[in-house]
Amino acid sequence: MSPGFRRLRAAVQRSGSARVQRGVTLLELMVTLAIVTIVTTIAVPSFQSVIRNNRAATLSNDLLSALNLARSESVTRGKRVTVCKSNDIADDTPTCVTAASW
Numbered sequence: 001m002s003p004g005f006r007r008l009r010a011a012v013q014r015s016g017s018a019r020v021q022r023g024v025t026l027l028e029l030m031v032t033l034a035i036v037t038i039v040t041t042i043a044v045p046s047f048q049s050v051i052r053n054n055r056a057a058t059l060s061n062d063l064l065s066a067l068n069l070a071r072s073e074s075v076t077r078g079k080r081v082t083v084c085k086s087n088d089i090a091d092d093t094p095t096c097v098t099a100a101s102w
Helices: 003-015 026-077
Strands: none
Touching: none
């Protein structure tokens, strides 16, 4: 047994009873919720900018991938290849659409 535990046990034996605290008080809960709210309020705007930057990086990587594929196909076929957005890329003759996503 550690010396700290022996002292605690001796103090409990002298007082006759030991109060064991179970759970948390309402005040402790309210303070914890206040801290969580403050941290969340600070973190959410910066997290939104991270998401926005990640979306922009994803779109630029998709465009770069499309350009690399077009270059590869052009070299493979020995012909000029056009890159454009299309709603149905599996179509035999896909049409370019300005509203489609990469």
